[in-house]
Amino acid sequence: MGTIMLIQIFACLLLGAVAVPPELEFMDSTLIEDRSTNLDDPKYRLTDAVQPTDMYVDLDVYLQEARFNGFVRLDVQTREENLRQIVMHQKVVSIQTVNVVDSAGRPVNLQFPDPYTTDDYYEILTINFANPIPIGNYSISIRYQGAINLNQFERGFYRGHYFLNNQMRYYATTQFQPYYARMAFPCFDEPQFKSRFIISITRDPSLSPSYSNMPIALTSTAGVRLRETFFPTPIVSAYLVAFTVSDFVETNYTHTDTRPFGIVSRPGVTNQHPYAAETGLEITNVMDDYFGIDYNDMGQGQPMKNDHLAIPDFPAGAMENWGMVNYREAYLLYDENHTNLINKIFIATIMAHELAHKWFGNLVTCFWWSNLWLNESFASLFEYFSAHEANPSLELDDQFVVDQVHSALNWDAGAAATPMNFSDVDSNPSISSHFSVTSYAKGASVLRMMEHFLGPRCFRMGLRYYLRENAYGIGTPEKLYDALRRAAAEDMEFRRLYPNVDVGAILDNWVQNPGSPVVNVHVNMSTGLITFTQERFYVWPNTPIPNTRWHIPITWTHSGNFSFENTRPSFIFSGDSHTIQNTPGHNFVILNIAQSGLYRVNYDDHNWEMIAAYLRRSNNNRLTVHKLNRAQMVNDVLYFVRARKINIDRAFDVLSFLRSETDYYVWAAAIGQLNWIRNRFEHLPTAHELFTRYMLQQMATVINHLGYDERSTDSTSTILNRMQIMNLACNLGHAGCISDSLRKWNSFKQNSSNLVPVNQRRYVYCVGLREGDSSDYDFLMQQYMTSENAADMVVILRALACTKNTTSLNHYLHQTLTNDRIRLHDRTNAFTFALQGNSENLDTVLEFLFQNIAAIREAHGGAARLNININNIAGFLTKFEDIEKFRLWVNQNQVALGSSVFAGAGVVTSAMNQLTWGSQNALDIHTSVLARSSAATVTTSLMLLLSVLAIHFIR
Ligand SMILES: *[C@@H]1O[C@H](CO)[C@@H](O)[C@H](O)[C@H]1NC(C)=O
Ligand SMILES: *[C@@H]1O[C@H](CO)[C@@H](O)[C@H](O)[C@H]1NC(C)=O
Ligand SMILES: *[C@@H]1O[C@H](CO)[C@@H](O)[C@H](O)[C@H]1NC(C)=O
Ligand SMILES: *[C@@H]1O[C@H](CO)[C@@H](O)[C@H](O)[C@H]1NC(C)=O
Ligand SMILES: [Zn+2]
Numbered sequence: 007m008g009t010i011m012l013i014q015i016f017a018c019l020l021l022g023a024v025a026v027p028p029e030l031e032f033m034d035s036t037l038i039e040d041r042s043t044n045l046d047d048p049k050y051r052l053t054d055a056v057q058p059t060d061m062y063v064d065l066d067v068y069l070q071e072a073r074f075n076g077f078v079r080l081d082v083q084t085r086e087e088n089l090r091q092i093v094m095h096q097k098v099v100s101i102q103t104v105n106v107v108d109s110a111g112r113p114v115n116l117q118f119p120d121p122y123t124t125d126d127y128y129e130i131l132t133i134n135f136a137n138p139i140p141i142g143n144y145s146i147s148i149r150y151q152g153a154i155n156l157n158q159f160e161r162g163f164y165r166g167h168y169f170l171n172n173q174m175r176y177y178a179t180t181q182f183q184p185y186y187a188r189m190a191f192p193c194f195d196e197p198q199f200k201s202r203f204i205i206s207i208t209r210d211p212s213l214s215p216s217y218s219n220m221p222i223a224l225t226s227t228a229g230v231r232l233r234e235t236f237f238p239t240p241i242v243s244a245y246l247v248a249f250t251v252s253d254f255v256e257t258n259y260t261h262t263d264t265r266p267f268g269i270v271s272r273p274g275v276t277n278q279h280p281y282a283a284e285t286g287l288e289i290t291n292v293m294d295d296y297f298g299i300d301y302n303d304m305g306q307g308q309p310m311k312n313d314h315l316a317i318p319d320f321p322a323g324a325m326e327n328w329g330m331v332n333y334r335e336a337y338l339l340y341d342e343n344h345t346n347l348i349n350k351i352f353i354a355t356i357m358a359h360e361l362a363h364k365w366f367g368n369l370v371t372c373f374w375w376s377n378l379w380l381n382e383s384f385a386s387l388f389e390y391f392s393a394h395e396a397n398p399s400l401e402l403d404d405q406f407v408v409d410q411v412h413s414a415l416n417w418d419a420g421a422a423a424t425p426m427n428f429s430d431v432d433s434n435p436s437i438s439s440h441f442s443v444t445s446y447a448k449g450a451s452v453l454r455m456m457e458h459f460l461g462p463r464c465f466r467m468g469l470r471y472y473l474r475e476n477a478y479g480i481g482t483p484e485k486l487y488d489a490l491r492r493a494a495a496e497d498m499e500f501r502r503l504y505p506n507v508d509v510g511a512i513l514d515n516w517v518q519n520p521g522s523p524v525v526n527v528h529v530n531m532s533t534g535l536i537t538f539t540q541e542r543f544y545v546w547p548n549t550p551i552p553n554t555r556w557h558i559p560i561t562w563t564h565s566g567n568f569s570f571e572n573t574r575p576s577f578i579f580s581g582d583s584h585t586i587q588n589t590p591g592h593n594f595v596i597l598n599i600a601q602s603g604l605y606r607v608n609y610d611d612h613n614w615e616m617i618a619a620y621l622r623r624s625n626n627n628r629l630t631v632h633k634l635n636r637a638q639m640v641n642d643v644l645y646f647v648r649a650r651k652i653n654i655d656r657a658f659d660v661l662s663f664l665r666s667e668t669d670y671y672v673w674a675a676a677i678g679q680l681n682w683i684r685n686r687f688e689h690l691p692t693a694h695e696l697f698t699r700y701m702l703q704q705m706a707t708v709i710n711h712l713g714y715d716e717r718s719t720d721s722t723s724t725i726l727n728r729m730q731i732m733n734l735a736c737n738l739g740h741a742g743c744i745s746d747s748l749r750k751w752n753s754f755k756q757n758s759s760n761l762v763p764v765n766q767r768r769y770v771y772c773v774g775l776r777e778g779d780s781s782d783y784d785f786l787m788q789q790y791m792t793s794e795n796a797a798d799m800v801v802i803l804r805a806l807a808c809t810k811n812t813t814s815l816n817h818y819l820h821q822t823l824t825n826d827r828i829r830l831h832d833r834t835n836a837f838t839f840a841l842q843g844n845s846e847n848l849d850t851v852l853e854f855l856f857q858n859i860a861a862i863r864e865a866h867g868g869a870a871r872l873n874i875n876i877n878n879i880a881g882f883l884t885k886f887e888d889i890e891k892f893r894l895w896v897n898q899n900q901v902a903l904g905s906s907v908f909a910g911a912g913v914v915t916s917a918m919n920q921l922t923w924g925s926q927n928a929l930d931i932h933t934s935v936l937a938r939s940s941a942a943t944v945t946t947s948l949m950l951l952l953s954v955l956a957i958h959f960i961r
Contacts, residue, residue, distance in 0.1 A: 049128055050432050051374075052093055052194055055086040058201040059143075061244075063191045065152070066208040066228075067251050069176050072154040072165055073099075078191045080146045088138035092146065095188035095195035096124060096131040097162075102149045104133055109143040129185075131192050148192050154178050155189070158319040158830055159867040162189030163249075166319030167826065168272045174826070177252030177272075179317055179332060181325055184375055184437050187244035197243045198373045198480050202306075208233040209251050217270065218249040219329040221311050239328065240306040241478040243371050248327030250315060259283040265302050266309070271316035271339060275794055281340035281350070286314055286357045288396040293388065296395075297365050298470050299477070304328075304369060306478070314338060314357065318796070319829050324356050326363035326385070333360075334831065336796035346764045347725050349797035351400055354393040362388035370476040376431040378440055379517070380481045383426070383449025384469075386410060390450075401722045406454065407601050407634050408674040410447040412641055414604060417443035418522035419545035419645060425520040426452070427483060451604040452516045458573040458602040459559045460490065460509065464500055468493035483517055484510075507578060512557040516604070523556045524606040524642075524651075525579065527597060529613050534590035539583045543606055546919070547650040555581060559603050565620065566593035570632035573602040594620070596631065601638040608646060614656050621663035628663050637675035640664070644679035647931075648923070654930040658938060664704045668711040670727035677734055683931065686924030688845065688884035693928045698738050700935045709735055714746040716763055725765055733769040747773035755785055767798075771805030776844060783814035791827060803828065803836055807843035812850050815840065819854040823865040830867040837866070837875045841882045848882055855879075856895055859902050873909040883917035884924075892917075 060081040067074045076098065084092075092106075104122045106114040115136035116122070122133045133146065155164035161181040167174050180190060188195045207216040211232050215222060220237035227233070239247070256270045257279045267287050269279040290312060294300045302310050311329050320334040336349060337356045345353075366384035390410065394402035417423055424430070424442070426449050431440050457465040472481065472489035487510030494500045494509045524543035529536050542554045559575030566589065577586075588595070594616035597607040609617070617639065621628040628636060643660050646652035664676060680701055687694040712728045720728075735743040751774030753760045762770045775782050783806060790802045806818050819840060822833040840851045855862065855875070863872040883889045896903065896910035903910055 052095070052196055052199070054198070055084060055089060056092050056094075056194070057083045057085060058194050058199055059083060060238075061191075061193060061201050061203045062206075063203060063247075064206040064208075065190070065249075066231075067154070067178065069154070069165065069178055069210065069213070069251060072156060072178075074152045074154060074163070076148075076150045076152045076191055078146075078148050078150075078193070080148075080193070081143065082146065083143050084139065084141050087141055090135055090138050092133045092135075092144075094131050094133075094192055095129050095185075096150075096192035097126075097129045097186075097188045098190075098192065099151045099153050101131065101192070102151065103147075104131075105147045106133065106135075107145050107147075108139075114139060114144065129188055129195075150192065152190060157867055158321045159871060160189075161186040161321060164319075166317065168318045169827070170272065170274060175253060175272075177250065177254065177318075179250040179252070179315070180248045180327075181321055181332070182247060182327075183245040183325060184441070185245070185434055187247060193244045195244050196374065197245060197371045200241045200243050200371065200478065200480075202241060203239045203244075203247050204235070205239075205247070205249060206233055206235040207249055207251060212253070213251060214253045214255065216249060216251050217254075217313060217315065217330050219247060219327060220305070221266075221309060237305075237308040240304060240308070240310070242328055242368060246326070246328050246368055248325070248330045248332065250317075250330070250332075254315065256313070257283065259287060264309075266311045266313075268311070268313040269316070269338070270313055271335070272318065275316075275339055278339035278341045278795065282314060282338050282353055282357065285354050285393075285396065286312070286361065289354070289358045289361050289392050292392045292395040293361055293365065296392065296466060297473055299365065299369070299473060301361070301364055304364065314360075316796075319831065321831060324360050326360040326367055328364065328368045331357075331360045334796070336800055339796060341795045341798070342764075343761065344764060344793070344795040344798035346729070346767065346797070346801065347722065348729065351402070351405075351722075352797075354397060354400060355389045355402065358393035358396070359385045359389035362392060365473055366481075370473055370479065370481040373480040373482055374431070375437045375440055376428050377426070377481075377483060378431075378445040379426040379449035380483070380486065382441070382445045383453050386446045386450035387453045399722060404634060404671060404723070406450075408637055408671050411451045411454070411601055411604060412675060413443055414448035414451040415522055415543075415606060415641075415645075416545075418448060418520075419543055419649075421544060421546070421549055423520050423522075426517045448522070448604070452513070455516075455559060455603045456490070456509070456513055458561075459512070459575055460494060460500060461497065461574065464493045464497040465490075467496070483514065487511075487513060503574065504578075512559075512578065515557045519554050519556060521554065522604050522606070523554075523558060524608055525558060525560070525597060526608050527595060527613065528610045529588075529595055531592050531612075532590055534588040535585055536588050536595060537583060537585045538579055540579065540605075543645070543649070545645055545648050547648075547923075556605070558605055560597060561599040561602060562595055562597045563599060564588060564593045564595045565616070566591055568630055570599055570635065573599050575603075592616075596635055596639075598635070598638060600632050600634045606642045606645065607638070608642065608651060611653060611656055614652070614660055618656070618659040618662065621660070622666075626666070628667070633669050633671050636663075636667070636669065637671040640672055641675035641679065644676065644683070647683070647927075648679070650927075654927070655934045655937075658931075658934045661704075662938060666707050668708045668727075670723035670730070673708065673727060673731060677730060681734070685881065685884055686920055687928055688924075689886060689921060690924065690928050693924075693932045696932060696935060696939065700939055702735070702738050702740055703939065705731060705735060705738075705740075709740065709742070714743070714766075716765060729765055729768065732766070733772075736769045736773050743769070744773055744777070748777055751778075751782075755782065758789070764798075767801050768805065771802065772808035772843070775805060775808040776810060778809075780809070780811045780814045783809040783811060783818075787817075799827075800832060800835070803832060804839045804842075807836065807839035807847070810844055810846060815843075815847060815850050816854065819851065823858065823861050830871075833866045834871050834874050837862075838878045841878065845882075845884075848888060852879075852888075852892065852895075856899075859899070859906075863906075869905055873906050876906055876909040876913060880913040880916040880920075883913065884921065886921060889914060889917045889921065 058080050062079040064077040065074045108114055117134035117136050120134055124131050155162050158164050163180050165176055165178045167176055185195055187193050205218045208228050208231050209216055216234050218236040219239045222234045223237045224235040254270050255273045256268045257276050258268050269283050290301050304310050314331045316335040316338040317332050318335050324333040337352050340353055362385045367381035372378055372380040390402045390406040424444055428440055431437055468490035471492055472486050491510050521542040523540045526539045541551050558579040560577055560579045561573055561575050563569050594613045643657045647657045684697045687697055708731055732743050747770040750762050750770045754762050786806055793799045809815055822828055822836045840847055863869055883892055893914045900907045
């Protein structure tokens with residue numbers, strides 16, 4: 007799924023939320039199991055006794071009434087002698103008739119009195135035969151009634167709305183991954199059951215032609231209604247089937263018969279189509295070349311179209327339905343005057359992600375969700391690298407490291423991290439939760455590491471073998487390993503560099519192990535001996551460390567002869583420890599060139615000391631170290647501070663080069679963690695204030711360097727850097743940032759045609775509201791209500807929460823219950839925006855939650871959405887009184903909270919752990935920061951801090 011879970015947007019948030027309390031984790035990796043079954047709960051999985059070949063799905067759709075009449079004919083082959091039953095999935099409203107005929111068209115007798123039974127828990131339909139049936143071909147016909155869901159988060163076939171000239175209009179579309187096709191039609195709803203689908207949809211003639219995976223083959227009338235039948239799909243899993251019934255409109259950018267490409271949306275916004283069309287077409291071309299299989303040729307004899315639909319209400323980020331990709335509107339429609347660079351990049355990367363699924367996912371499908379990474383890791387990898395190929399100026403190759411590799415390492419640092427191959431995926435909830443950072447960012451980072459190891463040509467060859475050999479079939483990890491082994495065996499260079507290395511075994515080690523390693527490095531400068539050890543890295547101090555070992559591709563360089571070019575590993579580090587001989591000398595080493603591997607690196611103190619001094623040296627000495635290595639070191643050091651794996655004073659010694667650092671990537675690697683530390687001191691005002699001042703001092707140079715206004719010569723990373731730095735600077739109270747923002751805000755407020763430059767809106771709007779009153783809020787709310795660009799609306803929604811007027815903030819929170827221009831998927835975000843807006847907002851938000859628990863559950867889309875709201879509170883309960891207040895409320899409202907009570911309890915634990923961390927580390931960090939700070943008030947503030955700490959500990 008393009009569930010692209012807004013990782014970037016919520017980076018800071020996730021970093022806090024992921025911080026789950028330490029718990030034991032035992033997942034030993036040595037066992038290579040047969041991964042074509044994961045039948046922990048055998049009843050949950052279908053057996054492969056029956057294989058569907060052709061599925062005729064015929065739906066008669068009534069949008070206004072939110073219902074449809076359904077008919078399916080499933081042509082199946084049985085593979086087991088004397089079957090007494092055929093079992094498939096269903097979750098429709100009611101089944102009316104079931105008939106089975108054999109290949110000669112003769113009826114097959116069903117059992118009396120129970121010709122079929124349904125099981126609501128397992129979502130199963132069982133057809134019972136009167137007598138055992140011989141192996142053969144059968145046709146099953148089922149007539150049934152179905153519902154169009156009114157809540158996008160129920161998925162299946164659901165209805166949404168939009169406004170045209172202030173009039174509300176309905177449309178309906180589908181989201182079937184991972185187990186919702188069964189809500190639209192009875193079927194074999196597991197990825198391994200692939201078949202052709204022939205879809206027909208009957209609709210009201212006032213609507214536009216319907217969309218499905220394939221082009222329309224035939225239109226006929228059915229009374230006053232119209233029935234469209236689509237060409238047969240290629241062999242495909244049920245979760246990839248899709249259709250949309252709407253009055254949407256399409257623009258075509260190439261509509262030659264062989265390479266069609268279309269962007270589809272509600273009417274009125276077709277001027278926002280061109281960017282996605284140009285980008286998507288270019289990315290399709292890049293991947294056609296890379297994989298050596300053309301997108302448009304995948305239709306198995308039918309024309310394969312390439313439509314991309316902007317859906318106003320969409321539960322995920324996007325969904326890779328073959329021939330009909332659905333996107334949340336904000337991730338497809340681009341308006342130069344209203345879409346900022348971050349969202350513009352999302353459009354490119356999300357399209358690349360979904361298009362990559364056409365090869366990884368649609369053509370070759372993971373056999374079961376336990377190995378979802380066979381779909382999602384590749385999509386997440388090409389999300390960056392094929393979009394980069396299509397438009398190098400977006401710098402997506404480098405962004406991969408700070409987005410994906412760093413998210414993967416962050417996630418893996420929690421005790422709850424699961425392995426990429428996760429055998430506990432055997433129920434609906436466990437499937438959903440495996441759509442995780444592990445399956446996406448971690449898998450993509452592992453694949454990128456393999457690409458550096460194999461070399462780009464060999465890696466591509468391996469992927470081509472895998473795709474060609476398994477096209478229209480099922481992928482397994484072993485099939486991928488074999489394809490890569492074959493490519494490696496044919497590659498002279500690889501064999502020369504790594505004789506007797508089994509690439510399959512190395513990849514499998516990363517697929518099986520939960521977590522990611524840290525490599526500890528000790529350099530003996532007088533002998534030249536460098537010693538490596540490895541262990542799983544946990545961010546929480548004192549987490550028991552299991553004996554997991556990885557096969558780690560090591561790249562390294564040393565200050566005697568720096569080189570950051572070669573990302574081919576010099577060796578694979580396996581086992582507990584390893585020693586290599588370097589030339590003796592007073593040189594420090596740096597491992598993991600351009601962070602090409604998925605591991606952190608911790609050096610001995612003297613090596614860190616030399617790195618710190620080197621990076622700090624004048625004349626921009628640091629620039630001789632690769633920016634991605636600077637980014638890695640900053641990120642690693644901050645995590646080592648959190649884990650107490652480095653001397654605190656040495657850590658801030660290393661970080662001191664940030665004072666002259668102006669690079670986007672380095673700052674992107676620092677900001678989330680610096681904020682995390684700062685938030686841990688909110689209950690210790692002196693430490694909090696000092697740390698804020700420290701951060702602003704570190705940022706002084708980069709703020710100056712960037713300036714407040716965009717220049718036409720600015721690169722992508724410069725603009726992104728200004729966005730992240732100014733946003734932080736304004737939040738930390740930087741006077742220049744605030745006054746420049748206020749100037750821009752007031753000019754806009756005076757005359758709304760003085761648009762705030764699109765990339766500055768997020769913090770300019772926020773400052774305007776934070777420093778303003780309810781009239782500023784009302785003005786921006788007005789902008790929200792009239793905007794036609796979904797991405798801009800999210801920017802506005804976030805900024806509205808910066809108001810400090812409690813009447814306005816309450817209005818904002820209540821709008822998330824009632825305002826039907828705020829999409830369900832944005833309502834949950836709005837709740838979190840309200841917490842992020844100002845730390846003072848907490849009381850109002852908690853009060854709103856306490857008073858409206860049932861209404862929020864209803865209006866935000868269900869209990870799972872309410873849980874997201876509740877979970878996100880953890881990072882904002884930074885004071886003991888607030889945690890206590892929240893804990894009491896959870897205790898006293900267990901009935902009203904229902905299943906959310908567990909989320910509530912988790913928040914209390916997590917918030918307490920974070921608070922404790924702050925109290926335990928405040929003194930060390932305070933002392934270290936103070937020593938490096940230009941502040942004069944040394945002793946007094948230290949005394950103050952100590953007294954606050956004492957009060958806290960007494961409590
Ligand atoms: C079932 O149909 C397939 C074609 O779909 C055919 O190849 C096969 O021989 C048939 N099997 C039987 C037992 O009739
Ligand atoms: C898009 O292309 C299809 C088929 O080529 C054509 O029928 C349709 O009119 C075109 N629509 C637009 C808006 O150009
Ligand atoms: C963006 O604004 C400019 C100047 O106002 C205008 O010419 C252009 O048409 C606008 N673009 C869109 C897509 O509305
Ligand atoms: C918030 O704004 C309203 C409306 O302008 C005003 O009446 C109220 O006093 C403001 N509240 C605060 C706390 O400033
Ligand atoms: Zn995906």
